[in-house]
Amino acid sequence: MKPFAKPAAAALAALLTLTACGAGGETAPAAQGPxxxxxxxxxxxxxxxxxxxxxxxxxxxxxxxxxxxxxxxxxxxxxxxxxxxxxxxxxxxxxxxxxxxxxxxxxxxxxxxxxxxxxxxxxxxxxxxxxxxxxxxxxxxxxxxxxxxxxxPFGVFVNTDLLKEAGRKTPAEMIDEGAWTWENAAAENAAVVAGTGKAGMVVRDFDYKGWDNLATVWGGWGAQPWSEDGRTCGFDSPEMVEAMTFLHKSIFTDKAFPGPGTTADFFAGDAAMTITQISRASLLQDATFGWDLVPLPAGPKGEYSVIxxxxxxxxxxxxxxxxxxxxxxxxxxxxxxxxxxxxxxxxxxxxxxxxxxxxxxxxxxxxxxxxxxxxxxxxxVVKPNHTGQAELSQTVRAALDPLWQPGADVKAVLGGVCAKIAPMLGT
Amino acid sequence: MTTTHPKLQVPDRAGARPGTGTPPFWTVRRRDNLVGYLLITPQLVGSVLFVLLPLGLVVWYSLHEWNVLAGTFEFVGGENYDRLVTDANLREVLGATALFSVGLVVLNLALALFLAILLNQRLRGTAFFRTVFFSPVVVSLVAWTIVWQFLLQDDGGLNGLLAAAGVEGPNWLRGEGTAMLSVVVVQVLKNVGLNMVLFLAALQGVPAQLYEAAELDGAGVRTRFLRITVPLISPTILLTSIITVVGSLQVFAQIAVLTQGGPGVSTTVLVYYLYQQAFQFHHFGYGATLSVLLFAIVALLTLVQWRMRRRWVFNET
Amino acid sequence: MKREIPLRLKTLLYGLLCVMCVPFVFPTWWMVTSSLKPIGEIFAFPPKLLPADWDFSAYAQVFQLQPFASQYVNSLYIALIVTTGTMAVAAMAGYAFARIRFPGQNVLFVVVLLGLLIPSEVTIVPLFQMFHGLGLTDTHWPLILVPILGAPSVLATFIMRQFFISLPGELEEAARMDGLGRFGTFYRIALPLARPALGAVAIFTFLHSWNLYLEPIVYLSSPEKFTLPQALTQFVDAYGGPMWNVQLAAASMTALPVLVVFVLAQRQFIEGLAHTGVKG
The missing domain is CATH 3.40.190.10 (Periplasmic binding protein-like II)
Structure with missing residues (x-):
């Protein structure tokens, strides 16, 4: 250990000087000039x-x-x-x-x-x-x-050409009929996938990793990842289980959302709809297809919006x-x-x-x-937020991974998420 | 480290004039020593300033709870080290790190040597192929990983090719086993060119007469490879293996883009984990502790490689 | 000299080489061609091998949006200084560690070797503190000094040591007989022979400096001082999304010249290595 003794001492000395400088900088009297x-x-x-x-x-x-x-x-x-x-x-x-x-x-x-x-x-x-x-x-x-x-705010961009090609109503028409709900939106997208071979609904930036973007979906069920005060896990709540069951079925059974490991770019015309922030409209400047922007579909709990x-x-x-x-x-x-x-x-x-x-x-x-x-x-409402968000986010991401398999047990996985994050929420 | 040739060993008083009673202070040995110290001075000063000093600071941080945002820096003694034991993720992270490094080193060295041997044949156009295999080294990491993400996705280019061959490919980046394999292969393809170049240079230095003589003695391809090629390029193998082992423990940007450490934590290697802890989760103290752990592991591995070199590396007797 | 390879084997070898090329070439191909595509076409699936319309505007935009030319100069001059400096430092230290025996050599070599083992993420915060304390942030000094003297140059020293260790002792002996001192032996005899190993060091060092990403981002804040990898991240649209075609155009301009230099230098470098006998 001998060769380390000196540098360690030097390091210590350097640290002291540095912290002294740092502290000095903060308390120094206001310097002259602008x-x-x-x-x-x-x-x-x-x-x-x-x-x-x-x-x-x-x-x-x-x-x-x-x-x-x-x-x-x-x-x-x-x-x-x-x-x-x-x-x-x-x-x-x-x-x-x-x-x-x-x-x-x-x-x-x-x-x-x-x-x-x-x-x-x-x-x-x-x-x-x-x-x-x-x-x-x-x-x-x-x-x-x-x-x-x-x-x-988040909204839904719609490729109206693809919907027409698949012979479906546009969301605008559905809104007028009061039928713009998640159930119907999923059916629309499944039909486009079946009819055109293109992708359905893309939750942009989710890619089966950025799970906080799913707040734009489960908001319709009134689900929350954790309680208002941030102390109780909400992933195992009945609302969340219901929302995620819907999402899982739409992905793996109805194919309304592109599955894990599949990317489709709405702005290149490869998907029927995408959920993203409205500022992305700029990407449609040179769009070669007809498009529309509509609010998020209503869920069982009614209308909602995410910013x-x-x-x-x-x-x-x-x-x-x-x-x-x-x-x-x-x-x-x-x-x-x-x-x-x-x-x-x-x-x-x-x-x-x-x-x-x-x-x-x-x-x-x-x-x-x-x-x-x-x-x-x-x-x-803003996307889910919590102190220590990055660590929570990473933990939830890892715990949610088993959900993105065709035969996943939704309830069990969500219970597992809570087991993992409960200690982090408690503090 | 007995590196000098026996013949070069100079007697202490070789520089002393015969006949004088007191030898001069500046003997050849002393002058040699001085030159030696002078030659290593820049590197040594740099190491102390830019390696040891920061490392000492990192050890110092690891004894503290440092919340950068709040500006608090409190001494906590060995608390961060206790956390190494209780951290539920760490065991998996270390497992993933070992798997990643072993996979990367084996695959990288094998492929590099294979390519080097291929390109060492008397073929036209080897310069072209050399450039091709080297080219990913200079391509931007971002562009490289994005393209591979494309190729490896479920309906991506690779599975398209496999489907054409009648095989249903897995979802490469999402499966527990395949995600690690994918990350390793993408990394190997990016950097194998550097090791290939070093191997190629070493191979070109192996005298052709040795092969011819061996062939006359009836040695087969395998024997020639194991008895001539491998021993003669063994210093290069040592060099590349140390570089690659060390490098494998420092990779994380690609992992961040391709899998973010998932699925689960199956591709979270140690350096990515410490990066997350320190920079994303704001646990600087614990991040520093993980740095110390990473450092200890790399140092140990390198020491083992270095110790073992005398057993198998030519010229290192 | 080896015998000619039989035709069948030759065909097989070429076939193998060509197949192996694909995963190496495709990403580069994609990078270059995508820089010529309109932004909407880049992520179209399946990817197209050639742009439908060749659009060179991204290349012009690279220079309009950023002081790209001066950023190019920054990267180039930093990489050149770092490469030259590292070659000097590493040749000296490598020679001393390989061929001179002096007390404490083993311990000192281990001390130096430590630098090889430390990822830059580990030391970036203390180094930043040091350079900030010296008032050298937002200058190129940290990007020059640390690579030449610190951890990155250790790899170079290691390569040089591995080279010098395999040099035949007789050469030096002869030099000493002729009255050359230790330094003279190093400078006049060993160093010229080390040209190929220096070539390897130059390639490694140049690429390392050229591709350095984390350090410039942390140390530099004025766009006209940026280096290329850092500049690549700066091409974003009005809503913070990456302008992919411009980024890829800049990335292509960053990669291709280096590749060209490699093409020109590689033969000399690889064959040079062979002739001087870094035979393993």
Whole structure:
């Protein structure tokens, strides 16, 4: 062990120096001159960055005390990893986009600064305009820890050409008849599969791994993976068993959904329907087939909707936290929120109108926007979320794997999921 | 490590002038030592700064509960190490890791050697085939795994081919056994070119006369391979096997894309597991502990390979 | 010289080689052809071997959307420095460990060898802390210093040691008789003979640096400082979805030049190895 003694001591010394530096950085008196701000984001889209830079430039005109505002694009796939590495390394940004799936972790960790006071005080901010269903995920103990700058509902995109080819009614017609239910939707898709050889209903990004996307299905049965307070497992509830039995039968018996290990891209015209966030409409710009966007089908428990979100928060430990929160208030004020709405559906009730949204979603018709987007956001619930989501998610994924076999015992598998995750929910 | 040739061993006082009573301080041996130390200095300094120091820090982290988001860093002693024992997943993860590494090493070395032998024949166009087998090494990992995901899916290209041959293929990435096999094969195809090149170079160094002489003595193909080829390229086999074993324990991006460690945890190898714990589940302390475990395993394996080399590797006496 | 191979065996060998090519070539083929397809066609199933319409616009977009040319330069110059530096460090250390006997050699070699055994995921956080402490994040220094001196160069040192160990001792002996010192023997005699092994090191090192993914993402934040693998992740549409055709065009441009260099260099490299006798 002798050769290790010295380096270990050196390591220790280095650590002490580093932590000392880190601590020094946090408590250091505000440096002279304009302070720069850094925001990590996961888009590197040119148009987005241009808009952000414009907003930042406008802000700096009235705030000479703020230096350069940079937007650091990190790759989406490794976003949280990179962000946490930077935080662990003592280089946390001042502001950061936060993925929906890590929202509870960030919100409950105490890493973020509460925003309510700053936002309420900001002139003309209209804090109460924010839709309650949109901010719920980002609140803890009555305080808002991140602003949900993007709130995008899930809808069903439909390839109307394929339905016609199979001689079936379109979902729009079924909605008018009040027949747009999961039972009927499954029958439609099974018919398309049988009639055209293409795939049926694709739950996008599920691929038998991203199970939280199934919330768009089991919501119709009123099922939940865990209770509201996050302490009790819901996978073995009668609603969940019923919903999953339906799903299992639709996949393996009726073939209404493509089976495990089969991918079909709706946007390439290979599937009859897909459940995804409405922002994916952009992929249909050059579509060579007729399409429509409709709300999720009703389940036994009636109509429901699901939203996907992204938040923007300020790190409490940043030496510029106050300036960062102030910039956040400007970045998301009514005027800028309207600009951002071109890409990210806003959480503001006053901006959730078919006219505002139509400007930014030229591919969608006002009727589609009203039915799917506006009412979707108003009554939407977010996908399942919990502190320690990544670990829970991975555990559930592994425990659900036996379900995706033709002869699976649905009830037993779901009971097994609960057995696995119960200890994680208890804490 | 007795690496110098006996003839090269220089007597301590070879540099001393005859007749003088006190030998000068800078004997040949001392000068040799100095040159030796100087030559390894950059590598050694780098190792201390960029390997040992970070490793020491990782050990230090492993004694703590570190919540990066909350900014808490508390000393917990051996708690994370106790968790290694109680972690219900770890046993399966270690099993998957062993299976993955053994499968990868065996398949990679066998295929690399096979390809190298094929391309060492007197055939036209070997340069073309060499490039083909090497090409995946430079292709982006993302593109590579996406295509394979396509080919391996239930109604994908591979099963299409099998169906044409009248065989019903399994659902490769979803079955417990086939998922591991698929991940191993995709990884082997991506990187086998590097080992192939090293083997090829080694094979070209085997003097043809040896084969001819053996043939005259009536040795068959098998005997020639086992008695001539293998011993003569054994240092390369040692090199490639160490590189591949070590590399196999560091693979995870492909697994993340192809199976996310599933079905169940059947393809969750140790490095993927520690990545999940540290970066996705935010258990940095436990992730560090798993790092220490991974490090101990790799170090042990390498030590065994290194110790065993004298038994079978030429030139390492 | 070996005898000619009989025709039947030859046909069999060619057949075998061609069949084995398929799984190696297809993904590359798909990558290149898909970069020429409109985005909707890329994931069509079953995949098409050739684009229906050849569409080169993705290649232009690569340069419009990112400072791709400077990112290319970054990757290239970092890889070249790392390759040269690693060759120097590894040749020196490899030679010393293989041919000079000095006290503590075994222990020091084990210390160095440790670097071979550590996945970069393990040390990325402490290394990031160190470089952040030095104020070197968002610079290329970590991407240059760590590979040359740290864990990645250990593999190179190992390859060089394996080479030097098999060098005939007589050569060095003769050099010493001629009055060359230890360093002279290394520099004048052993190093020139090591060209093929250095070639192997160069290929490994260059590819390692060229494909480095995790480190640039963690260390760099300004797009004009990005390296290629990092740049590949940056082509996304207005809704965060990957622009596959542009990504694949960029990926093709990243891979193909390296492949061309390999084609040009491989013969010299492989045959060079044979002639100087890294005979196993």
């Amino acid at each position: 302070q720069p701000l850094r925001m990590t984001i996961w888009t590197s889209n040119e148009a987005h960055l241009k808009l952000f830079d414009e907003i930042a430039a406008e802000y700096r005109k009235t705030h000479p005390d703020v230096g350069e505002i940079t937007f650091d694009p990190l790759p989406f796939e490794s976003y949280t990893t990179t962000l946490t590495t930077q935080i662990a390394g003592g280089n946390a940004p001042d502001l950061a986009w936060i993925l929906e799936s890590s929202a509870p972790d960030f919100v409950s960790s105490g890493a973020l600064a509460p925003l309510d006071d700053t936002l309420r005080k900001a002139p003309g901010y209209e804090f109460d305009d924010l839709t309650p269903s949109a901010v719920k995920l980002w609140q803890a103990e009555g305080k808002l820890y991140a602003y949900p700058f993007s709130t995008s 996907g979100q992204a938040g923007l928060g300020v790190f409490k430990n940043s030496p510029n936290a106050a300036a960062a929160a102030d910039f956040l208030a400007f970045f998301t004020n009514p005027a800028n929120s309207a600009k951002l709405a071109a890409y990210f559906p806003p959480p503001r009730a006053s901006q959730l109108t078919a006219e505002t949204l139509a400007k930014s979603n030229p591919l969608l018709k006002p009727g589609q926007l009203q039915k799917v987007v506006i009412s979707g956001i108003e009554k939407g």
